[in-house]
Every structure is written in C-alpha cells, then in structure tokens.
Amino acid sequence: MAEEQKLFKVKIDGITVEVAPGTTILNAARQIGGDIVPPAMCYYSKLQGSGGKCRTCLVKVSKGSEADPRPMPKLVASCRTTVMDGMEVANITSPEVLEARKGVVEFLLLNHPLDCPVCDQAGECHLQDLGYEHGAEATRYEFKRRTFDKVDLGDKIQLHMTRCILCYRCVFTADQVAGNREHGVLGRGEHAEISTYLSKNLSSPFIGNVIDVCPVGALTDKTFRFKNRVWFLKPVNAHRDCDNPKCCGKTVLWMRGDEVFRVTARKDKYGEVEDFICDTCRFDKKEAKDWVIEGPRKIERQSVISANHYVGVNKPKDTLVEVLDGRQPKLLMDIHSISQVNRPNIDLSQIEGPAHSDDFNK
Ligand code: SF4
Ligand code: SF4
Ligand code: FES
Numbered sequence: 001m002a003e004e005q006k007l008f009k010v011k012i013d014g015i016t017v018e019v020a021p022g023t024t025i026l027n028a029a030r031q032i033g034g035d036i037v038p039p040a041m042c043y044y045s046k047l048q049g050s051g052g053k054c055r056t057c058l059v060k061v062s063k064g065s066e067a068d069p070r071p072m073p074k075l076v077a078s079c080r081t082t083v084m085d086g087m088e089v090a091n092i093t094s095p096e097v098l099e100a101r102k103g104v105v106e107f108l109l110l111n112h113p114l115d116c117p118v119c120d121q122a123g124e125c126h127l128q129d130l131g132y133e134h135g136a137e138a139t140r141y142e143f144k145r146r147t148f149d150k151v152d153l154g155d156k157i158q159l160h161m162t163r164c165i166l167c168y169r170c171v172f173t174a175d176q177v178a179g180n181r182e183h184g185v186l187g188r189g190e191h192a193e194i195s196t197y198l199s200k201n202l203s204s205p206f207i208g209n210v211i212d213v214c215p216v217g218a219l220t221d222k223t224f225r226f227k228n229r230v231w232f233l234k235p236v237n238a239h240r241d242c243d244n245p246k247c248c249g250k251t252v253l254w255m256r257g258d259e260v261f262r263v264t265a266r267k268d269k270y271g272e273v274e275d276f277i278c279d280t281c282r283f284d285k286k287e288a289k290d291w292v293i294e295g296p297r298k299i300e301r302q303s304v305i306s307a308n309h310y311v312g313v314n315k316p317k318d319t320l321v322e323v324l325d326g327r328q329p330k331l332l333m334d335i336h337s338i339s340q341v342n343r344p345n346i347d348l349s350q351i352e353g354p355a356h357s358d359d360f361n362k
Contacts, residue, residue, distance in 0.1 A: 008085040013093045025078035042167035043079035051079035055104045063088035105135040111145045113162050121217030123230040123304045164218035170210035178204035208282040224262035226354035231304045238291035247278035259349040260286045269300035
C-alpha cells in the first residue's frame with residue numbers, strides 16, 4: 001500500500017490549513033480563500049515558471065517552521081515560497097505587509113497612464129482593483145512618464161506598452177500555450193518592453209490567449225476595442241464543436257441582445273482562465289448561431305460586471321394602477337422612435353474598428 005503523504009500544517013493570518021509539501025504560501029492561502037489570499041499580478045497557476053516578478057503577493061513569515069521557528073528576515077513573495085511544517089504567515093494582519101504592498105502598487109503605477117476611462121480592460125482590470133484595495137491616494141513621482149506608440153501584434157491584437165506591468169504572463173503563454181514564442185521582454189529596467197522579434201507578427205492559432213492572461217489593458221482584442229464597455233454586456237456560457245483538438249471550445253460570449261461583442265475563455269475567481277481557447281473561436285465566431293448557449297455566466301471575481309444584478313428582490317407595489325382605479329397605464333412615449341442610439345437595425349459588433357456617431361446616422 002502506498003505510504004500516506006504527510007501534510008504540512010501552516011497558519012495564515014491565524015487560520016490553519018494542511019497542504020501537501022511543495023505547495024506555495026499563495027496556493028495554501030487560496031485553499032483557505034477569502035480576504036487573506038494575497039493579490040497576484042504575475043503568478044498564473046496554468047503557466048509554468050510564472051510568478052516572482054510583480055511583488056504584490058509579499059507576505060511576512062513570522063515563524064519559519066516547527067523545526068526552525070526563526071522568522072524570515074525579509075518579506076517574501078508568497079507565489080514563490082513553499083510552505084514548511086508549522087510555518088506561520090501574516091498577510092492582511094501585518095501592517096508591514098500592507099505598507100510594503102502600497103509601495104509596490106505605487107511602483108507599478110509609476111509609469112502607468114490615466115487611461116481607465118478609455119481602456120478596454122476597465123471593469124475587469126486587476127490593476128484597478130489592486131490600486132483601489134491596496135494603493136496610496138497619490139503618487140510621489142514627479143518625472144515624465146515613459147510612453148510608447150501602440151503596436152499591432154498581428155491583425156487581431158494591439159499592444160499598449162504604456163499600460164504593461166511586465167508580468168511576463170503573455171511571454172509564458174506564447175511559449176507554453178501558443179507553442180510559438182515570437183515575442184519577449186527586450187531591454188532591462190526603465191527600458192524593458194514587450195516586443196516582437198524583428199517586428200514579426202504573432203501567428204500561432206492560440207496567440208489570442210495572451211489577451212486573456214494579461215492582467216491589465218496592455219494587450220487588447222482589436223475585434224472588440226471601443227465597441228462597448230464590459231459592464232453593459234451580458235456574459236453567457238457557450239460551447240461549440242471546435243475542429244482544433246487542443247481547443248476546449250468552451251467560452252464566454254459577451255452579448256448585448258443577440259449581438260456577440262467578444263468571445264473569451266472562462267475565468268475563475270482569481271481571474272485565471274479555466275481552459276485556453278483557439279483564435280477561431282475567439283475572433284471568427286461572432287454570431288450567436290455559431291454557438292450552443294448554455295446560460296448566464298456568473299462572474300466569480302468581484303467586478304463591476306456583477307454589480308446591479310438584483311436577485312430575490314420583491315417588486316414594489318405598482319401604485320399607478322391603483323391611482324388610476326385599476327386601469328392599465330398607457331405607454332406615454334415610445335423612445336425607440338426618437339432615439340438614434342436605439343435603432344433596432346444597427347449591429348455594433350459588425351462595425352470595423354471603433355463605433356463613431358456617423359454609424360448611428362447611416
Ligand atoms: S490597464 Fe487597468 S488601470 Fe490601466 S488604464 Fe486600463 S483599466 Fe486603467
Ligand atoms: S503585455 Fe500584459 S501579459 Fe504581457 S507582460 Fe505586459 S502586462 Fe503582462
Ligand atoms: S504574484 Fe508573486 S511576485 Fe507576482
């Protein structure tokens with residue numbers, strides 16, 4: 001009979017969990033769940049070698065192990081540090097960690113533009129959440145921010161290097177999922193940037209996954225850019241029989257009425273994709289009839305997308321009917337006959353590039 005594996009006991013913010021040896025502190029915290037899970041901007045459980053770049057997951061190890069209870073001298077990256085038996089870790093209970101994380105956020109935002117109002121990632125951006133939950137009120141940086149021109153990586157993906165936080169997730173994705181690495185981080189320090197080798201286009205049929213793994217709006221879907229804000233769309237689970245054997249064919253369609261505005265992979269509560277999808281499903285199947293629709297998708301990660309969905313509420317009593325002695329009120333004004341925006345025939349998802357006011361006046 002196989003010998004039973006001894007589990008390590010680790011305490012994180014006072015909560016004890018037993019995990020297999022080799023588990024990182026971050027993954028042990030994820031087994032507990034809730035607020036004590038450190039934020040992770042570069043670690044991605046589906047990508048080997050990821051983590052250790054952004055430092056947002058810093059924690060304090062106040063007791064190294066049962067055998068050697070000395071605390072670790074410095075804060076450590078929880079995505080890269082494995083647990084020891086008897087280890088004690090402080091995350092949100094340590095003011096030192098919270099202060100350090102505030103500094104990390106300030107660094108991540110040193111060169112970041114104030115693009116949120118026009119950025120396609122807004123509403124599902126991990127950096128927005130991080131800034132809101134852990135950031136300082138203002139930056140102390142007084143120098144000019146570095147800027148880059150927008151670059152097309154192939155005909156479906158656009159890179160806004162000014163928004164990149166150099167997490168390397170897209171590089172690992174191109175390497176491990178798309179199997180065809182044609183880009184990487186060139187330069188170091190202030191000069192580091194994501195770039196394609198000799199301006200090559202990215203050609204793999206799985207390269208669109210870099211958009212999903214990017215925690216910010218640095219890599220955007222050109223078939224969706226400026227078409228809509230995510231919080232106006234309804235996410236639904238859908239699937240199709242995809243010819244590509246490596247593609248799971250299980251996606252989320254972002255719809256408004258019958259229009260499919262974009263197609264993404266399904267993501268879990270940590271914002272990581274459950275399974276990667278191919279570019280045909282992502283970019284070329286933009287009609288509801290291409291898909292078998294399963295039903296509404298619950299967005300597990302806290303997001304503005306999940307806000308304002310009223311469930312289990314009691315509808316208020318309709319007093320107007322009572323006031324009118326039981327007569328049904330008539331429709332006072334048919335807005336659709338007046339508003340250009342509500343023209344029923346316009347199909348925004350089919351317009352090439354961003355939608356302009358002209359599109360509504362055709
Ligand atoms: S990447 Fe996020 S934080 Fe940056 S501009 Fe876009 S939405 Fe705002
Ligand atoms: S482009 Fe996005 S995924 Fe790639 S390194 Fe920059 S932030 Fe990370
Ligand atoms: S998530 Fe740990 S260093 Fe980035």
